[in-house]
Amino acid sequence: MSGARVLVTGATGFLGGHVVRDLQDHGFEVFAAGRNTARLGELVDDRHRVPGDLASLRSRELPVDAVIHCAALSTPWGRWADFREANVVGTAHVADFARRNGVRRVVHVSSPSVYAAARDRVGIVEDDVDTGNRLNGYIRSKIAAEGLLQEARRRGALPELVIVRPRGLIGVGDPSLVPRLLDVHARIGVPLFGGGANLIDITAVQNVAAALRLALAAGDADGGVYNITNGEPRPLRDLLERLLTLMGEQPRFRSANRRVAWAAAASLEALCRALPGSPEPPLTRYTLSTIAYTQTLDISRAVRDLGYAPTVTLDDALAAVAADLRGHG
Template sequence: MSGARVLVTGASGFLGGYVVPELRRHGYEVFAAGRNATALARVADERHRVVGDLASLSSQELPVDAVIHCAALSTPWGSWKEFHGANVAGTRHVVEFARRNRVRRLVHVSSPSVYAANRDRLDIRESEVDRTNRLNGYIRSKNAAEDLLLDARDAQEIEELVILRPRGLIGAGDPSLVPRLLDVHTRVGVPLFGGGENLIDVTAVENVASALRLAITRGDAAGGVYNISNGDPRRFRDLLTTLLTLLGEQPRFRPLNRRVAWALASTLEAVCSVIPGRPEPPLTRYTLSTIAYSQTLDISRAREDLGYRPEVSLDDALSAVAAHLKAGS
């Protein structure tokens, strides 16, 4: 399908900014959609830029063969109204765009947050999802968006649908995962649970971009769901020590008890939810589910159906993050 036209939503964001050049390198004509005109100008020429929100996109007429839907509100804290508007209603707008323009395939970026729990979970398969998970609004919205898309596929509003759940994106320009950890490290030290022996799966952003490209032509088109990671789980303490050492920092860890931390996070969430402006708590249950417990993904289905192979190693990804942060300091 090289040479086909692809629209990338969220192209002004972290992941989208990698997906656009990845597709171009493989011969696709790429249209970049997003709200940040300045960021879009860095990845697409004027003829291939679609500036605006997802609501405005739904009425656009653009003859494309596929859509890669990267746009989303991704944060551990926020109101249901915000998450629903960005991740559920926003996805509905993308479906409307696909229907209006008779797009052949929609590739949706979901999230393994749907597996979040306060227990260790190893080699999680795509089917091991609790659709009633109410840990936070982000998880609810990602579950709801997947359900919406599957319903749209069944109703033949979407001709073909593939869903990816990439775990813990890292890379140069990461605006969230690593900056949050470094901020906590600087202020109080990184919380460490069970000696930091819990296994963490993360993914080089370049590998996610590659998987999304593969999903344009491969995978179960009837709503196939695929876990994506680097397939290289590391102990949490080792992962952070490697990154901090690359940055020339002395690791600072703060040992904590899981049960105490979970109770504290629950209390902080309850308090912050009634404070005007609903400020983000310094600790959330969702954050704990990602750093206090082991969570690794089974990516065998992506390997078999998509032909996915992590090309950028975890060590190379960590080095790229460190080099980028040093250059900007």
Template sequence: MTTDFPAPPPSVLITGATGFLGGYVVSEFLAHGYTVVAHGRNPEALQRLQELGATPVSGDLAQLGRLEHPVDLVVHAAALSNPWGKWEDFEESNVAGTGHVIDFVERNGVPRIVFVSSPSIYADKGDRLNIKESHPPRHKPLSSYIRSKIVAEALLLEAHKAGRVPELLTIRPRGLIGAGDTSVAPRLLQAYRKIGVPLFRGGENLVDLTAVENVALALRLAAAAPHANGQVYNITNGQPRPFAELLEILFKDLGLPPRYLKANATVLYGLGALLERLCHVLPGNPEPPLSRYMITTIAYSQTLDISRARTELGYEPTVDIEQALAAFAATYSVDHA
């Protein structure tokens, strides 16, 4: 007589689990029965994730590369994602860090990595709609962060071809927004406070955002997709909106009167390039108040084609942009604006 026992739930190690996206990813996988190992460096955030049911592992990615802890897959979401900084810092965090994740996968025989890259690799001047995953990155990336993501993707692809990473999937989620956002909306509100949000061509340029919950969903779908090995997927909400319309929604949710600065994209792009060169030589390399990448994201229409994710992963957004903006506003003090 034999007894059939249920198979244990699949296990996943999530890097960057204590970051904005990482916390949502942990919750998404836990909600769908995974055993989750949460890796990060923030003790308080790790404690909260442990209370949700995750197993916390504290440390940096270099320590992870030496860790023996077999799991069924890795979601690599850890990254230094500042829009400004020294190349050496991005190289250490995003390139060498990805190398340490590859070491962990090889050491523990992990069959699959799902890597969180960035559609910022497409960033350039000009309007472009429905950008596909095959679109080549700009020859000269607009920031060290973008360069590091391009190099990290290449490093993973090389490891995949060499057999060190048996299965590799990459997602490129654009403009994450939601409760706890530390980048997109807060930076717009910083500009709002100082000079008003720059508005180009009346704010008619289309902006493609993604509710953070939808990115977590896409990662779970990619983790379980049986025939997606080697693929890259753009992820957005599939709801491109005029920039001015999104700002109106955000200001209304925050109870703030609109405040804009009419601007010329060509002039400010040139000014951004000048300020970048200046800040590179100033002591401490301070972040410029304006950069070329910033202008490309708010002055031009740039939308992503997500048809591959829909077809191959079964991805359909579950949280719309209005809900994501409202969730941000509900957890962000107007005093900060």
């Protein structure tokens, strides 16, 4: 597959940038799509830049063999209309682009948020999804986007389709996971439920990029779905203590009750929906589902079908992030 031509959507984002560099390092010809034109210029030359949002793909003709669709609106709070436009309609634009340009395979980056629930879950497999999950608009949009692509594959509009669900990306430049945790830590201390013994699965971004590259040539091309993690679930408290200690910070934790926090989050969501502009609540039920409960994913299907094997350990990823954050103050 090396030498194939690949379009990466969302190339100017955290994951997309890593995917572009990984593909280039492995001999692929990469076309990079994204809205940040300056960032595109850092990734590829003029001929391989595809500036604009996903709607701009409606008029694009590119000689590519495959698409890795990373672009998405990813946040725990927002308007359904925005999630639908970015993640459902945007994915429809990608599917249409692939059909018109004779693209052989689409590799779609979905999300394990589709498993979110207020209960402990260990070893979640790819088929264990409640397609009626309406915990937030992001989850709803990712379920809809997967369904749209699966239907296109059934109709024959997409020759090959692989869906990847990477869990909790971490790495240098992470705009979401670690910054949100550090913000809470600085303001009030990180709330721990049950002492922080709940197991958390996260993934070094370099491992996700490698998995997406593998999915270009391996896996079930008839809409196969694959969980991706580092395969190193750890108690939340241990993860946080490790990261904060590496940063030279004294860990600050607060004991919290899951039932009380869930009720408070539901009330805050209702209040914020009623306020002008629907500001993001300080706590959401989705956020609680990720930090208050054990949730680990079974990655055996990816290991078997894709040949996936994490190369960046969790400790190495945490050390790199801590060093980068220390360097930036």
